[in-house]
Amino acid sequence: MTDQDERALGPQDPQLDELLALGDRVVKMATKGGATVAECLLRNGAELSAKVRLGEPELVEEAGHRSIGLRVMKGKQVATTSTSDLSDAGIDRFVKDALELVELAQEDPFAGPADPKLLCDATSLPDLELYDPSGGRVAAGEAIAIAKKGEAAARSFDARITNSEGASFGRTAGGVAMVLSSGFRVAYKGSFCSLSVVPVAADSGGKNRRGYHWTAKRFLAELDDAEEVGREAARRTLQKLGARPVATTEAPVVFDPDAARSILGLLAGCVMGSSIWRKSSYLVGREGTRVASDLVTVVDDPLIARAPGSRPVDGEGLASRKNLVVENGILRTYLCDSYSARKLSRESTGSASRGSSAGVGPGTTNFILQPGKESHDEIVKGTKRGLYVTEMMGFGFNAVTGDFSRGASGFWIENGEFAFPVSEVTISLNVDELLQSIDVVGSDLDLRTSTASPTFRVSKMTIAGAG
Secondary structure: OOHHHHOEOOOOOHHHHHHHHHHHHHHHHHHHOOOOEEEEEEEEEEEEEEEEEOOEEEEEEEEEEEEEEEEEEEOOEEEEEEEOOOOHHHHHHHHHHHHHHHHHOOOOOOOOOOOHHHEOOHHHOOOOOOOOHHHHOOOHHHHHHHHHHHHHHHHOOOOOEEEEEEEEEEEEEEEEEEEEOOOOEEEEEEEEEEEEEEEEEEOHHHOEEEOOEEEEEOOHHHOOOHHHHHHHHHHHHHOOOOOEOOEOEEEEEEEOHHHHHHHHHHHHHHOEHHHHHOOOOOOOOOOOOEOOOOOOOEEEOOOOOOOOOOOOEOOOOEEOOOEEEEEOOEEOOOEOOHHHHHHOOOOOOOOEEEOOOOOEEEOOOOEEEOOOOEOHHHHHHOOOEEEEEEEEEOOOEOOOOOOEEEEEEEEEEEOOEEEEEEEEEEEEOOHHHHHHOEEEEEOOOOOOOOEEOOOEEEEEEEEEOEO
């Protein structure tokens, strides 16, 4: 058996076989036209989105999608292009465009495909349970019924729920295939479902308070019960009644999982190999040094079954692998694709992400702050005075300096209990200091999103409010 045979994924699904065959055709056309390297990414599938408001359907959208992205190289020249026109004429034009563009590209000494010796064996990929046939087949009527059930539960929860911005159910499912001129071929399917409910309550002074809750999973049967999602959305909305700012102060800040995820996302952007070689991250030169408290361990793990960011291979065909990014506060690695690895004189971490145009760059999969032992309630009870953040607004972050400042809302904590809801405040602290000031990490990790964090507390931040 040749290396090419070992890396070729055999027939497994008519939809995927069709994608692979088309990829073979495009790659052959590109190399025959003069490309020294051709890499093709193909996708097809369907999405459904259904929204109800005040018990009536407001929007139903269903659409299929199919696209091809192509990256070609001629020596050290690189070009990418994409199309959704899969007719014979469309594909011919698409490949010719790529070959014309590559002739115009400047040479890049670091350009090149992944080392063929590092490509995984596509005949023995891990089964990560990424596709749920039931979720992929949810019809419009069923989607509307689920959304109605969630909204109705929110509206009937309490008389103070006076309005609704609606409830939405969405599902997406489809296949992806990658074909490389090295002979590597891989294809797999995935699906995802979600439900969100957004009730509104009337507050004093003519203000409306909007809250929300949501659930999302790859498998339809694993979604939280629609009525419970609605009731929790109502609870969160009612908790906001009477929200007010607090006086400017310095105090501990507790981030709930959604807000904590936003903070973790800032770190994700700063550990990308592309950010490091461009020197657009405050973490340049920080490998092996402390970047967070010893309670903080962060992994990027694409091998978690049914998780939203999981995948069997990276965007260049390297086997997916778990990367330990931060270990007990120490930065252990940057996340690199082959290009950024060459720029930084190191090896790829299997972190390549390939976009719809087949362009490649480093990216995260399931980027997770590992949970601690204390429950959410224990963290709140253990906070004598401080701010509990549930939402943040704005984009106040400088990746080069680490400076961070964002609008926030949530609850004021006094003696370990929520005293009143808080709005219209700003929280600020350099992210480098913020991460190193984390003094509690919770146990409530929930993988609804590919970047995920449990509740955590920062020992002290500046909270700017009234006065």
